[in-house]
Amino acid sequence: MTEITKEIVAEHGLSESEYERVLDILGREPNLTELGIFSVMWSEHCSYKSSKKWLKTLPTEAPWVICGPGENAGVVDIGDGQAAIFKMESHNHPSYIEPYQGAATGVGGILRDVFTMGARPVANMNALRFGRPDHPKTRHLVSGVVSGIGGYGNCMGIPTVGGETNFHSSYDGNILVNAMTVGLADTDKIFYSAAAGIGNPVVYVGSKTGRDGIHGATMASAEFDDDSEEKRPTVQVGDPFTEKLLLEACLELMATDAIVAIQDMGAAGLTSSSFEMADKGGVGIQLDLDNVPMREEGMTPYEIMLSESQERMLMVLKPGREDEARAIFEKWELDFSVIGSVTDTGRMVLTMHGEKVADLPVAPLADAAPEYDRPWVKTEAPAAINGNDVAESNDLGAALLKIMGSSEIASRKWIWEQYDHMVMGDTIQRPGGDAAVVRVHGTDKALAITTDCTPRYCYADPETGGAQAIAETWRNLTATGATPLAVTDCMNFGNPERPEIMGQFVGCIDGMRKACTELDYPVVSGNVSLYNETNGTGIHPTPAIGGVGVLKQSDHMSTIAFKNEKDVILLVGETTGEMGQSIYLREIEGREEGAPPRVDLPAEKRNGDFVRAAIHDGLVTASHDVADGGLAVALAEMALAGNLGAEIFQHKTDLTHTAYLFAEDQARYVITSSSQDAEKLLERAMEAGVPIEIIGTTGQNELNIADMLHISVSDIRDRHSNWLPSLMDR
Amino acid sequence: MKAAVIVFPGSNCDRDMKVAFEQSSGKPAQMVWHADSELPDCDLIGIPGGFSYGDYLRCGAIAGNSPIMKEVVKKAASGTPVLAVCNGFQVATETGMLPGALLRNANQKFICKDVDLKVVSENDRFVGGFETGQVARLPVAHHDGNYFADDETLARLEGEGQIAFKYADADGNVTDETNINGSCNNIAGIYNQAGNILGLMPHPERLISEQLGGTDGKTLIDTLINSLN
Numbered sequence: 015m016t017e018i019t020k021e022i023v024a025e026h027g028l029s030e031s032e033y034e035r036v037l038d039i040l041g042r043e044p045n046l047t048e049l050g051i052f053s054v055m056w057s058e059h060c061s062y063k064s065s066k067k068w069l070k071t072l073p074t075e076a077p078w079v080i081c082g083p084g085e086n087a088g089v090v091d092i093g094d095g096q097a098a099i100f101k102m103e104s105h106n107h108p109s110y111i112e113p114y115q116g117a118a119t120g121v122g123g124i125l126r127d128v129f130t131m132g133a134r135p136v137a138n139m140n141a142l143r144f145g146r147p148d149h150p151k152t153r154h155l156v157s158g159v160v161s162g163i164g165g166y167g168n169c170m171g172i173p174t175v176g177g178e179t180n181f182h183s184s185y186d187g188n189i190l191v192n193a194m195t196v197g198l199a200d201t202d203k204i205f206y207s208a209a210a211g212i213g214n215p216v217v218y219v220g221s222k223t224g225r226d227g228i229h230g231a232t233m234a235s236a237e238f239d240d241d242s243e244e245k246r247p248t249v250q251v252g253d254p255f256t257e258k259l260l261l262e263a264c265l266e267l268m269a270t271d272a273i274v275a276i277q278d279m280g281a282a283g284l285t286s287s288s289f290e291m292a293d294k295g296g297v298g299i300q301l302d303l304d305n306v307p308m309r310e311e312g313m314t315p316y317e318i319m320l321s322e323s324q325e326r327m328l329m330v331l332k333p334g335r336e337d338e339a340r341a342i343f344e345k346w347e348l349d350f351s352v353i354g355s356v357t358d359t360g361r362m363v364l365t366m367h368g369e370k371v372a373d374l375p376v377a378p379l380a381d382a383a384p385e386y387d388r389p390w391v392k393t394e395a396p397a398a399i400n401g402n403d404v405a406e407s408n409d410l411g412a413a414l415l416k417i418m419g420s421s422e423i424a425s426r427k428w429i430w431e432q433y434d435h436m437v438m439g440d441t442i443q444r445p446g447g448d449a450a451v452v453r454v455h456g457t458d459k460a461l462a463i464t465t466d467c468t469p470r471y472c473y474a475d476p477e478t479g480g481a482q483a484i485a486e487t488w489r490n491l492t493a494t495g496a497t498p499l500a501v502t503d504c505m506n507f508g509n510p511e512r513p514e515i516m517g518q519f520v521g522c523i524d525g526m527r528k529a530c531t532e533l534d535y536p537v538v539s540g541n542v543s544l545y546n547e548t549n550g551t552g553i554h555p556t557p558a559i560g561g562v563g564v565l566k567q568s569d570h571m572s573t574i575a576f577k578n579e580k581d582v583i584l585l586v587g588e589t590t591g592e593m594g595q596s597i598y599l600r601e602i603e604g605r606e607e608g609a610p611p612r613v614d615l616p617a618e619k620r621n622g623d624f625v626r627a628a629i630h631d632g633l634v635t636a637s638h639d640v641a642d643g644g645l646a647v648a649l650a651e652m653a654l655a656g657n658l659g660a661e662i663f664q665h666k667t668d669l670t671h672t673a674y675l676f677a678e679d680q681a682r683y684v685i686t687s688s689s690q691d692a693e694k695l696l697e698r699a700m701e702a703g704v705p706i707e708i709i710g711t712t713g714q715n716e717l718n719i720a721d722m723l724h725i726s727v728s729d730i731r732d733r734h735s736n737w738l739p740s741l742m743d744r
Numbered sequence: 745m746k747a748a749v750i751v752f753p754g755s756n757c758d759r760d761m762k763v764a765f766e767q768s769s770g771k772p773a774q775m776v777w778h779a780d781s782e783l784p785d786c787d788l789i790g791i792p793g794g795f796s797y798g799d800y801l802r803c804g805a806i807a808g809n810s811p812i813m814k815e816v817v818k819k820a821a822s823g824t825p826v827l828a829v830c831n832g833f834q835v836a837t838e839t840g841m842l843p844g845a846l847l848r849n850a851n852q853k854f855i856c857k858d859v860d861l862k863v864v865s866e867n868d869r870f871v872g873g874f875e876t877g878q879v880a881r882l883p884v885a886h887h888d889g890n891y892f893a894d895d896e897t898l899a900r901l902e903g904e905g906q907i908a909f910k911y912a913d914a915d916g917n918v919t920d921e922t923n924i925n926g927s928c929n930n931i932a933g934i935y936n937q938a939g940n941i942l943g944l945m946p947h948p949e950r951l952i953s954e955q956l957g958g959t960d961g962k963t964l965i966d967t968l969i970n971s972l973n
Contacts, residue, residue, distance in 0.1 A: 164854045168885070169795045171756020255754050255798030262753070346753065432854045434885040436950050437793075439760040444957070453955075569955065743851075 016046045026053035032384055039378045047315045047364070047372045052379065054282035054320060055289060058544050061383040064510040065542045068523045072537045073530045078499060079538055080201060086127040086278065087197075088538025089204055090499045092564045096454065097201045098461055099133040102141070102194035102504040102560040104543035108249040109191035113158025114165065118252040120193045121166040122324050126278035129261050130327065132205040132268050133197025136438060137452050138167045140177035140193050141465040141504065141558035145186030147421050147741055152181070155189055156429075156742060162252075163193065164432040169254035170261070173441050174433035175450035178465050181421040184473075187548030192504040194560040196463055198454060205268060207277040209295035209330045209356050214274055216288070216299055216354040217336070219343050220260045220326035223284070224309035226250050227322025256325040256348070263346040264327065272335035279326040285319045287328040292362060293380035301354035303366040315364060315371040330356055390516035395475045399608035401591025401673025404599065410671055411723035413602050414646050417676075419733035420601045423643050428738040446655065447574050448493040448639055451565065460568035462496035464561050468642070469554035470595050471610035476521025480557055481613040483522075484529035485680060487561030489639040492622040493683060495572045495629035496563030498533065503540035503559055508552025510544045518555035519544075525613070526557060532615035535561075572629045574638040576656030576712045581635050582692035583660060583710040585645065586699070587621050587682030591673035597643045598676035610678075617681040624704045625683050633691040640682035646675035646719070648684045653717050653727050654734060662710035664720040671722045686712060745972045747773040748786035750816065750832075752807050757793035757829065757949065764949035764961065765790060768969040781811040787972050788825050789816055791832030793885070793947060803846060803888045804831060808838025817841055825869060826941040827968065830886055833933070833943035842936055842943045843901070844893030849886070850926025856885040858957070859924055861932050861946060862912035865905035870935070870942045873967040879916045880909070880960040882946035884924065884932075889945040891927035891934075898928055908933035908942055 016022070023033045026049055036044055036052050044052065054060055062069065074082035080097055081089035087101035105120025121138060128135050140163055145152045167174045172195070209216070227250035267273060275295065277287040284306070292299045303318050313321075331339055336352060343350035357363070362379075364372040407413045417423055430445040442460060443451035449464035466486040472479025484501065491498040503526065508515040530536055546553045565571055593599055594608025628634050636656065640648045653659055665674045687695055692708060699706035710719075718724045747765040751758045758775065765773040765788070774784050778796075783789070796807035807813060817839050820826045828836040836842045849855055858881050863874045874880055893901065901907050909932040911925075912918045923930045925945075933944025948961035 161853070168854055168856075168887075169754065169756075169798070171794060253798075255795060255800070258754055258756070258795070431857050434854070434856045436856065436883055436885060436947070436956075437756055437760065439763055439950060439952075439956070442955050442957075 018043055018049055026050065027057060028053055032056060035384065039375065039382065045372065047319060048374055050316050050320050051285050051372065051374065054285055055379055056383050060282050060286055062542055063384045064386050064388050064544060065505065065519065066385050067387055068520055071523060072527050074536050074538065076534060076536050079536055082538045083540060085206060086130045088500060088502060089131065090538060091201060092454065092459060094457065095201050097199050097204065098196055098562055099128050099131050099199055100194065100196040100502055100560065100562055101127050101539040102192050102502045102558065103127065103541040104504050104506060105191045105193065106189065106506065106543050106546055109159055110189050112249040113155050114162040115249050115251050117159040117162030117191050118166040119250045119324055120191050121163055122252045122254065122257050123280050124193045124195045125170060125172065125257065126280065128195040128197040129264055130205065130276055130278045131199065132203050133199040134265060135172045135195050135197040137196045137450065137463055138172050138174040138193065139463055139465050139560060141467065142177065142179045143185045143190035143556060144181050145189065146183040147181050149186045153742060159191055160429050160432050166252055166254045168434040170258050171437050173435045173437050175435050175441055175452060175463065176430065176445035179426055179429060180469060182469065182554060184554040187551065188546045188553050190506050190556055192558045194465060194502060196461060196562060203268065205273060205276050207275050207291050207294055209275050209291040209297050209299060211274055211330065212297065212356055212358045214330050214333055214356045215336055215352045216301065216356065217329045217331055217339065218306055218326065218351045218353045219329065220348055221253065221256050221323055222307040222309040222349055223318055223321045224323045225313065225317055225321060228317060228320045250322050250324050252324050259346040259348055260325050260327065263343050263348055266342050267339050270338065272331050272339050274330040274332055276327060276329045279328060281322065283320060283322045289362060289376060289380050291328065291330065292376045298357035298359035298361045298376060299354055300357050300363040303364055305351050305353040307349040307351050315366050388510050388516045389513045390520050391513045392517050393476050393521055396607065396609050399594040401593055401669045401677055404593045404672055406670045407602065407672045410675060411725050413598065414650060414723060415725060415729065415733050417597055417601050417643050417647060418650055418730050419737045420597065422597050423647055424737035425735045426738065427735060428742055442568060443494060443571060443573060448490040451494055451571055453568050458567050460565040460571065462491045462494045462563040462565060464490040465558060466490060467556055467558045469556045470606060472522055472555040472557065474595050474610050476518045476555055477525040478610045478613055480522035480525025481529040482610060482680060483557055483559045484526050484533065484535065485613055485618045486641060487559045488533050488535055488618065489622055491561050491563035492626045493572065493637045493639045495570050495626060496565045497626065498535050498561055498563040500536050500538045501559050501561045503537055503557055505540065505542045506546055506553065506556040506558065507544050508547045515552055522555055522557045529613065529615055533619055570630055572634055572637045574652050574655050575636055576652050576658040576660065576686060577635045579713040581686040581712045582689050582708055583712060584685050584687065584692060584695060584706055585682065585709045586625060586685060586704060586706050587679065588705045589667060589674060589677060589679050589682065591669045591677045592679045593673060593677055596676060596678045611680050613680050620702060621681045621683065621704050624699060624702050625685060628685065628695055628698065633687055633695055634685050635688065636686040638684050640684060642678065644676040644678050650717060650730050652684060654731055657727060658712055659714040659716040659727050660710050660712050662719040675719065675722065745769050745771060745788065745969060746786045747788040747790060748776050748784055749773050749790040749792055750778065750812055751775050752778045752794065752796035754796050754798055755792050755794035757947065760949045761790045761792040761829065764952050764965050767952060768962065768965045776812060778810045778812050781815065783815045783819055789819065791826065791828040791835055793830030793832060796831055796835060804834035804838040807835045813839050820941055823940055825968065828941065828943040829947055829949065830945055833945055834888065836941065836943045841941055842934055843897045844891055846888050847890040847892050848888050849890050854887040855924055858883045859946060860912050860914050861909040862916045862918055864907045864910055867908065867935055867939050869971045870964060870968055871908065873963040877916060879912060879914060881958055882948055882961055883950045884946050886945055890925045891931040893928055901934055902929065904937065906935045906937065907931055908935055909944060
């Protein structure tokens with residue numbers, strides 16, 4: 015038997031004090047298999063040991079929340095006995111090392127999280143962050159990640175309906191690949207993971223177990239250095255066809271009442287799935303590892319328990335239902351094996367070749383995982399930059415064109431044309447708008463889905479950035495006419511052992527908490543990815559938020575495209591000239607400076623509720639939230655989408671033209687309406703105390719902004735659509 | 745009118761095709777499992793898009809040898825119309841029901857977008873709802889849609905009115921620029937010699953209402969269903 019030395023303990027990522035705790039719990043030294051199990055269960059990735067204290071402060075409840083954080087995914091009621099089930103998860107480290115497989119298995123993992131709960135996945139989204147465009151690895155990573163996401167989702171037949179992509183040097187050595195899945199289920203057919211029923215069979219289904227991905231969860235909990243490429247063997251390999259079979263087989267079995275509990279094998283594979291099921295059910299489990307379907311000969315208990323082979327599930331069945339379940343999995347040509355049973359011992363007992371190879375208490379291992387209150391320092395908020403602190407541009411048209419063709423604003427069409435975004439036949443708002451919208455099949459309802467985060471705001475002022483990320487998703491859903499319901503969060507940060515990084519985390523959570531509370535928009539699921547650093551340099555703090563909303567009547571949906579000539583264009587919300595951290599400042603003046611725009615949550619709520627009601631009542635012909643790049647970019651995007659220009663009047667503010675057009679003040683929307691309806695909108699806004707102003711009319715094929723700028727829509731289109739292809743296809 | 749849709753384990757446009765058939769016919773379409781060795785009584789067969797058996801080998805290669813496809817080939821030979829979309833088109837070429845093969849897209853990437861298609865040949869059953877030469881807009885979503893056939897086959901397809909659609913621009917010009925995937929002669933869809941089988945890469949079942957972004961797919965499927973009533 016391998017002797018457990020200090021070096022072996024350290025290689026398993028356990029600190030000395032954590033190892034002391036292991037010895038306390040067991041009252042003896044662990045064997046290597048047991049040490050491996052502790053290592054993954056107590057990894058940052060599985061235990062949330064640095065983040066738990068803060069995650070607990072987020073609001074997670076609302077009358078429509080059926081299941082909040084803690085299960086495989088969050089569940090919200092969307093009416094008529096139906097539920098939306100969703101979650102976002104990171105696959106950052108594997109995607110940097112092996113972009114195609116890393117991204118593909120990230121999609122596979124999040125799909126399993128959703129269909130484990132009984133939902134048929136209906137939409138995939140993603141949030142991607144790459145290094146600066148001219149970094150030598152960026153093109154390779156973009157190409158691999160995009161084809162990996164497409165390769166998996168396209169084969170599964172789940173539409174990938176949108177997402178967001180940023181490029182910034184802070185991600186040069188550590189990209190972010192966050193994948194989100196939304197599924198649909200009936201509220202009375204939702205499956206959970208708590209094992210129950212002493213003596214009930216524990217069943218393994220799906221792919222065979224191989225040696226791939228061993229210690230993936232531990233890798234995800236450490237920083238990168240120059241030797242990270244050597245970690246390639248810890249990246250799993252995806253097989254979307256098998257996952258498609260697993261999806262159909264699971265849903266077919268779920269239509270019966272044979273399942274007691276079910277859990278996918280994701281990070282830390284069989285270890286974390288079996289412990290979580292036992293822990294949630296307050297029971298023990300015994301497993302005979304000889305019965306685990308294996309891809310290769312001679313696998314050790316250590317390897318079997320830590321493998322992260324993909325496309326596998328663990329279930330507890332009702333007694334006597336094995337044959338019925340087996341027939342379904344055999345029909346889909348998948349492995350099905352009874353590998354153990356539920357016990358009343360509260361222990362996880364593993365045997366192989368007739369010998370006991372591990373015997374661990376479940377509750378202490380799962381619940382008594384270390385929890386840290388890491389020291390943190392608050393990020394010093396930089397001074398605001400007001401409109402009048404920025405010089406007036408001497409060529410506003412050139413500035414707008416440059417921004418439309420910049421890495422932040424340019425069209426992502428090159429990416430989403432590689433994703434099948436129409437399969438399943440319910441996509442009624444395709445990528446490129448404020449949020450994607452998919453119909454709830456066979457009903458009048460639809461779900462709106464978006465992912466957002468503005469990392470440069472979070473870096474400058476984590477609290478404001480955290481609040482802004484929540485508010486922007488809420489605004490994007492609102493701009494389609496949907497009622498925002500809840501969010502999933504994917505918290506990507508650097509090394510939490512550094513107080514300034516921990517301070518970013520604490521600040522972002524605080525901002526998110528305030529925004530979720532004020533907007534009645536709880537967090538129902540999420541994931542934390544820490545140690546996103548290479549050689550001691552952390553990424554920009556990136557709390558990626560996935561928001562989901564519902565449209566009761568899908569034909570009330572609004573889009574960003576200008577629709578008709580001579581519609582009235584209105585700006586909702588106040589423009590004060592917030593230029594700090596703006597795209598204008600970065601792209602035109604080369605400065606990444608200042609405070610991010612303030613987030614006024616009561617104003618967000620008031621303005622958003624006004625816009626949503628106006629859309630619902632049929633007064634609005636187009637709507638778009640004003641975000642990166644400010645008013646000028648919002649107008650240009652609406653013109654591009656509708657292939658229709660606009661005539662914008664001279665503004666009446668005392669701001670410079672530059673600040674009026676490019677400030678990134680929050681809580682704003684551009685909407686259009688017929689001239690009769692515009693009068694109604696003005697009246698309604700007055701009553702609701704919402705700042706609103708008629709700023710122009712649609713028409714022609716140019717964007718003319720008073721005497722400030724005149725550009726043809728086709729010139730804007732050229733700049734906007736060419737940037738990414740010219741980067742990638744050269 | 746009874747329609748059947750073939751379902752391979754990796755089919756993923758089977759439901760979309762069923763929905764489109766049912767919308768046009770008002771009658772339920774039957775789903776037929778790949779391992780079955782008999783077709784139900786039907787007068788239209790749909791072979792849907794997807795990844796039949798994973799398609800890690802050559803797209804449609806294994807599906808082409810499945811039990812149900814032997815029956816489909818027989819039934820098609822007796823004149824039953826077949827609509828083979830995307831992966832279904834790939835499967836149809838693998839069985840020899842249609843000539844040629846679908847190779848990897850010239851740009852090596854998956855392509856999902858609406859494309860303009862020139863309606864090339866008359867075939868009332870499938871494209872009677874369009875004028876010959878008209879442009880129809882349908883979405884594509886494929887990685888392997890690059891149609892290839894030898895010169896002799898291409899000449900026959902061109903000469904005998906077997907080309908259904910070509911990738912074009914909005915005005916119906918067929919050029920290298922409009923050839924999204926590198927297909928020989930910009931071919932997006934073809935008929936068999938008897939004209940009862942249409943194989944095409946674009947997905948008519950995806951554009952069947954204004955809410956989905958267009959109705960040219962509905963026009964095609966309505967025409968097909970009406971021809972059987």
